[in-house]
Amino acid sequence: MSAPTVQRSQPEVVTGVVPSLPVFGALMQRALRRFVRIPSLVVPTVVMPLFFITAFTGSFDGVSRIDGYPTDRLVNWVAAFAVLQSSAFAGIGAAAIMANDLENRFIDRLMVSPLRRSIVVLGPLGQAAVRALIPTSVVLLVAVAKGATLPGGVAGLAMVYLGGMGMAVVMGALGVGVVLMIGNIRAMAIVQVFGFVVLFPSTGQVPVQLMEGWLATVARYNPATALLATTRQGFLGPVTWSETWPGLLVLVVSSVLFGAFAVRQLQRLSR
Amino acid sequence: MTATLRSPRVIAVEQTLALAARSVRNTAREPGAWVPSIIFPLLMAAIYSAQFARATALPGFPEVDSFLQFILPAAILQGVSFNAGEAGSAMATDLQTGFFDRLAMSPSGRMSIFVGRLAGAATFSALLAATLVVVFWLAGAPVKGGVLAALAVVVISSLLALGIGGFSLAVGIRTGSTEATQAMFPLTFVMIFVSSAFFPTELMTGWYQQAAEINPFTLIVNPTRRIAIDGFDLSDFGQAVGVSLLVAAVSLGLSLMAYRARLRRS
Numbered sequence: 087m088s089a090p091t092v093q094r095s096q097p098e099v100v101t102g103v104v105p106s107l108p109v110f111g112a113l114m115q116r117a118l119r120r121f122v123r124i125p126s127l128v129v130p131t132v133v134m135p136l137f138f139i140t141a142f143t144g145s146f147d148g149v150s151r152i153d154g155y156p157t158d159r160l161v162n163w164v165a166a167f168a169v170l171q172s173s174a175f176a177g178i179g180a181a182a183i184m185a186n187d188l189e190n191r192f193i194d195r196l197m198v199s200p201l202r203r204s205i206v207v208l209g210p211l212g213q214a215a216v217r218a219l220i221p222t223s224v225v226l227l228v229a230v231a232k233g234a235t236l237p238g239g240v241a242g243l244a245m246v247y248l249g250g251m252g253m254a255v256v257m258g259a260l261g262v263g264v265v266l267m268i269g270n271i272r273a274m275a276i277v278q279v280f281g282f283v284v285l286f287p288s289t290g291q292v293p294v295q296l297m298e299g300w301l302a303t304v305a306r307y308n309p310a311t312a313l314l315a316t317t318r319q320g321f322l323g324p325v326t327w328s329e330t331w332p333g334l335l336v337l338v339v340s341s342v343l344f345g346a347f348a349v350r351q352l353q354r355l356s357r
Numbered sequence: 358m359t360a361t362l363r364s365p366r367v368i369a370v371e372q373t374l375a376l377a378a379r380s381v382r383n384t385a386r387e388p389g390a391w392v393p394s395i396i397f398p399l400l401m402a403a404i405y406s407a408q409f410a411r412a413t414a415l416p417g418f419p420e421v422d423s424f425l426q427f428i429l430p431a432a433i434l435q436g437v438s439f440n441a442g443e444a445g446s447a448m449a450t451d452l453q454t455g456f457f458d459r460l461a462m463s464p465s466g467r468m469s470i471f472v473g474r475l476a477g478a479a480t481f482s483a484l485l486a487a488t489l490v491v492v493f494w495l496a497g498a499p500v501k502g503g504v505l506a507a508l509a510v511v512v513i514s515s516l517l518a519l520g521i522g523g524f525s526l527a528v529g530i531r532t533g534s535t536e537a538t539q540a541m542f543p544l545t546f547v548m549i550f551v552s553s554a555f556f557p558t559e560l561m562t563g564w565y566q567q568a569a570e571i572n573p574f575t576l577i578v579n580p581t582r583r584i585a586i587d588g589f590d591l592s593d594f595g596q597a598v599g600v601s602l603l604v605a606a607v608s609l610g611l612s613l614m615a616y617r618a619r620l621r622r623s
Binding site for chain 1: 393397400401403404407408409410411412414415417418543547550551555556557560561562563565566569
C-alpha cells in the first residue's frame with residue numbers, strides 16, 4: 087500500500103503588481119501633504135538654512151581675509167556648504183516620515199499590497215528631493231542678499247539645486263534604511279551625527295590648501311568635498327565638466343548604495 | 358528609647374543631595390545623554406583648529422598659541438549646553454513616567470526635587486568641564502594659569518550650567534514633553550554661534566558683530582578665555598561669574614514659576 091501523497095499547493099505567482107509610477111506619485115504626495123500640514127516640520131526647514139548661511143558668513147567673516155582664500159566674499163564659498171547642510175536635514179525628514187509610518191503601521195499595509203518594495207522607499211525620497219527645494223532657495227536668497235555672485239549663470243544655479251536635492255536623497259535613503267533597521271525615530275540621531283561627521287571635515291568653510299594636519303588629508307578624500315565643488319562652482323566661475331562629474335558620481339554611488347541598504351532593510355522587515 | 362530629632366533644614370539638604378546624586382547617576386548610566394557632550398565639542402574643536410589655524414595670524418585676532426587654545430571655552434560652553442539641556446529632558450521624563458507625582462506626594466521637600474535636579478546638572482557639567490580641560494591639556498592646549506585658572510573655568514562652567522539648565526527646566530516642567538525640551542537645543546546652538554565662542558567678534562562685521570557683542574555668551578566666554586590664556590584674574594572671574602549668575606537668575610526665575618504652577622496642578 088502506498089502512502090497517500092500530499093498535494094502541496096504551489097506558491098501563487100504574483101502577476102498583478104500595481105504599476106509603480108502612480109504609486110510612487112501617491113506616496114510622494116502623501117509625504118508632502120503631511121510635511122506641509124505640520125508646522126513643526128516646515129519651520130525647521132526654513133529656519134535651519136537661514137541659521138546656517140547667517141552663522142557661517144557672520145561668525146567666520148574674517149576668514150576670507152586669510153592669504154590664499156579663493157574668494158574675497160566668504161558667502162560665495164560657504165553658500166554651498168549651507169545648502170548641503172540644510173538639505174541633509176530635509177533628507178533626514180524622510181526618515182522621520184518612515185518612522186512615523188512604522189509606528190502607525192502604515193508600512194504593514196503597504197507590505198501586504200502588491201507593490202514593488204523599492205517604491206515604498208522611493209516615495210519618501212521623492213518627497214525629500216522636493217522638500218530640499220525650500221532650504222536651497224532660502225540659502226540662495228540670503229546669499230544673494232549678502233552679496234553672493236553667480237558667474238556660473240543658469241548652469242551654476244542648476245548645480246546648486248542638483249547638489250541640494252541630491253544631498254536630500256542620499257541622506258533620506260540612509261535615514262530610511264537606519265530607521266527600518268532600528269525600528270524607531272531615535273535612529274534619526276545616528277543619521278544626524280553621520281551627516282555632521284561627513285560634512286564638517288570637508289572644504290565646506292575653507293579650501294584644502296588652507297587646512298593643516300590630518301584635516302587636509304581627510305578633506306581631500308572626503309566625498310562631500312567633491313559634492314561641494316560641484317554645488318559651489320557656479321558661485322566662483324563658469325560650470326565645467328571636470329568640477330561636475332566627481333560630485334555627480336558621489337551622488338549616484340551613494341544614492342544607489344544607501345537606497346539598496348534601505349530596500350534590503352524593508353525586505354528584512356517583511357520576512 | 359529616644360528618637361533623634363533632626364532639623365527640617367538638615368533633612369532638606371539630605372534630600373537635595375540624594376536627588377542630585379540620583380540625577381548624576383542617571384546621566385552617567387545613560388551614555389546617550391553625556392557622550393555627545395564630550396564628543397561633539399572635541400570634534401568641532403579638532404576640525405576648527407585645523408581649518409582656522411591660519412586665522413590666528415589675522416590682525417585683530419587675540420594673541421594665542423594656537424586656535425585650539427582659543428576654542429577651549431567654546432568647547433566647554435558647547436558641552437555644558439548639551440549636558441545642562443538634559444536637566445529639562447530628565448524632568449520631563451519624570452513627569453511623563455509619573456515619578457514626579459510620586460515624589461510630590463512623598464514627604465520630601467518640594468524644593469529638594471527642583472534644586473536636586475539643577476545641582477545634578479551643575480555637578481555633571483563641572484565634571485565635564487574638568488574632563489575637557491584635561492583633554493585639551495593632553496592635546497597641547499593647556500590652561501595657562503595653572504590649577505587656579507583651571508578651577509575658575511570649571512566653576513564658571515557649573516554656573517553656566519545652572520543658567521542653561523534653568524531654561525531647559527522651565528520648558529521641561531511647563532510642557533512635560535521631552536521632545537519639546539530637546540527642541541530647545543538648536544536655540545542654544547544659535548546663541549553659541551552668534552557669540553565670540555568660535556571666532557573673535559573683532560573679525561565680524563555689521564549687525565552680526567553687534568549681536569555677538571551683546572550676547573551674554575560672549576560676555577562669559579571672553580573673560581573665561583582670558584583666564585585660560587593669560588592666567589587667573591579676579592576682574593575677569595568676577596565678570597564671568599556675574600553674567601552667569603544673572604543668566605541663572607532669569608532662567609531659574611522662569612523655571613521656578615513653571616515649577617510652582619505644576620505643583621499647584623499635581
